[in-house]
Amino acid sequence: MRKVKLEICSGTSCHLMGSFDLNQVVNNLKPQYKEHLEISVIPCLGECGEGPNIRFNGILYTQxxxxxLKKMIIQSTQK
Amino acid sequence: MVSTRYVNETVKIRRRVLTEVARLAMSGKLTQEVDDLPEKLVSMGNQRYRCCEYKEKAIYAERIKLALGLAQKSEYKKRRLSDLLSIALEYPDLGENQINIIDIACEGCPINKFFVTNACQNCLAHACQNACPRDAISVVQEQAYIDQNRCIECGLCKKSCPYNAIVEINRPCEASCQIGAIKSDTDRKATIDYNKCVECGACVIGCPYGAISHPSQIVKVIDYLKNNQVYAILAPAFIGQLGQKDNPGPVLRALEKLGFTKVVEVALGADIVSLEEAEEFFEKVPEQLKFMTSSCCPSFVNLIKKHYPELERHMSSTVSPMVAIAKYLKQKDPDYKVVFIGPCIAKKSEAWESGIVDAVLTFEELTAMLVAAGINVMELETEKGLENNVSGAGRGFAQAGGVAQAVGKVLENKEIIWTPINAQGLNECTELLNGLRKGKCEANFLEGMACVGGCLGGPGTLMDGKITRRFLQNICQKSEKQSAQDNNSAQIIRKDVGKGLHREK
Structure with a gap:
């Protein structure tokens, strides 16, 4: 199965809006979901102020x- | 204090307000644009929470007043933000009561403590009725009913129900306050008894409507940064707050970019305090005093002053690390402004009382300023690191147990009895203070911190204290000096400041 690419913005603007909580979601995932993910932490996704932002399979999601995020991960790995 | 932190919508709202106010202050556009801010903020949130947009805007206006540094006062009500700016820009003193309730944001949550749910089966046993000592329970429409006029909120009915059909409802603000300083007034809105409040900030986190907050000094600090030389004195709990794990460099660089002239670690003050407090302990215990308590946590100090005045003589007279380092800096550079940056709300009162710290920012307020200035800490490359003039023990002040440990290290080679105990969170603090008062506690040094986890669990932090503790411990271990005694800078400053290191009686 192809891996799902998840990029989490951890720039200061997103950090202030809780991007670390998104990191925690990923950290606490069960292995069966985690193994399908390719996770990276990005210093900025260019949409500051709309955060926290992620890029999921190349598509940018704000707020x-x-x-x-949990739902997105579970849905995408079930396909 | 809540230990697991989560950036919920009320937190986001507070942070957006701070960021937008900082943005206007930095660009010098407060006068022109502050009146448009409530509308802008309403459109920034993706949901409506209140009955209508007008109320939403009115609540934002109150939040903006707080961000501008104006406490919730009746004379500021129903006035345009731009009219209040002239008052705000004179930077009125925050005074001694930091915790403010935003009246119109308080939903006046239900106050009937025990409530029968539909899970009630109208069973034959009627355990609830039998358990109730006041005959407050009757059966109405095939369900148990609690007569709230008779109920004394003992909770026996809840305990007795085999279906768990009776629930206990606590107002979140009241439940979060561990010293009973919040009550509801006649129209069910929350009010704070300032004779009891120690400003720990637990209610600020606890209220799910974000109706409890505190005035900010961001605009004042932005003014300083434009017009003055400014020291940032940075509390040791800063490690990891900005998502930088245990790398302090980018934060130091960010402060410089924001306009602070120099950054000094408050942990240097902690080293000075360790030395001073150790000597004080050596002199006083056990001859003059059976035990001594720490005095660096302002909420703990408030707790003793307001709730245990008879124990005040047991409290160390040494000032806090913030005041110690500020006194030194003001002595050295009287023209500089000194801004404390930390995890704490109560520090704002302490700073005001000391008359020596010019302003206080929480890590949250600092980060809002960085965002407003367009500074992304993650993108800063720097060779910067912490200086070697601070010991690991001094940096350890930020965690529960750290103060006792640091003072203990200084006392290591002395022939004395040293039996420290530490209390974290107001519950533990009151428990141990009660024990000491009654002579039931054997310890001769009590370290008291009002937040669970110590300063790392403070209400002005951005990260869960359990996570930042690991980073802090790394930094402490990596420090070249391990004890305040090895720290020559601290020894020299201590002599320089001299008597100023003790509170006036």
């Missing part, structure tokens, strides 16, 4: 909540 991401931990719940939403």
């Amino acid at each position: 991401v909540t931990p719940e939403r």
Whole structure:
């Protein structure tokens, strides 16, 4: 199975809006989900102020909540 | 204090307000644009929470007042933000009560403590009725019903119900306050009893409506940065707050870029305090005092002053690391402004009381300023690191147990009895203070910190204290000097400041 690419912005603007909570979602994932992910932490995704931002399979998502990220990961790895 | 932190919507709202106010202050556009800010902020949030947009805007206006440094006062109500600017830009003293309730943001959560849910089966046993000592429970429409006029909130009905059908509802603000300083007034809105409040900030985190907050000094600091030479005195809990793990360099560089002239670690003050407090302990315990308590956590100091005045003579008279280092810097460079940056709300009162620290920022407020200035800490490359004039023990002040450890290290080779104990969180603090008062506790030194985890768990932090603790411990271990005693700079400064290192009685 092809890996799902997840980039989490950890720039100061996103950090202030809680990007670390998104990191924690990833850190606490069960191995069955985690093994499908290729995770990287990015210093800026260029949408400061709309954070926390992620790029998921090349598509930018803004104002991401931990719940939403969890759902996205689970859905994409079930396909 | 809540130990697991989560950036929920109320936190985001507070941070957006701080960032936008900082942005306007930096660009000099407060006067022209501050009145448009509530509308802008409403559109920035992706959801509506209140009954209507007008209320939403009115609440934002109050949050903006706090961000401008104006406490919630009746004379500021119903006035345009631009009209209040002239007052705000004179930077009124924050005074001694930092915790503010934003009236219109308080939803007046239900105050009936025990409540029968639909899970009630109207069973034959009626354990609840039998358990109730006040005959407050009757059966109405095939369900148990609690007469709130009779209920004394003992909770026996809840305990007795075999279906767990009776729930206990606590107002989150009241539940978060461990010393009973928040009550509801006649219209059910929260009010703070300032005779009891020690400004720990737990309620600021606890209120799910973000109705409890504190005035900020960001605009004042932005003014300083434009017009003065400014020292940033940085509390040791800063490690890891900006997502930099245990690498302090980028944060130091960011402060420089923001305009601070020099950055000094408050941990240097902690080394001075360790030396001073160790000597004080050596002199006083056990001859003059059976035990001594620490005095560096301002909430803990408030707790003793307001709730245990008879124990005040047991509290170390040594000033806090913040005041110690500020006194030294003001002595050295009287023209410089001194801005404390830390995890703490209560430090704002302490700074005001000391008259020596010009302003206080929380890590949250600092980060909002960085965002407003377009500084991304993750993109800063730097060779910078911490200086060698601070010991690992001094940096360790930021974690629970760190103060006792640092003072203990100084006392290591002395022939004395040293039995320290540490309390983290107000619950533990009150428990141990009660024990000491009654003579039931054998310890002769009590380190008290109002937040669980110590300063790392403070209300002005951005990271979970459990995570930053690892980073802090790395830094402490890596420090060249391990004890304040090895620190010549601290020894010299201590002589320089002399008597100024003790509180006036």
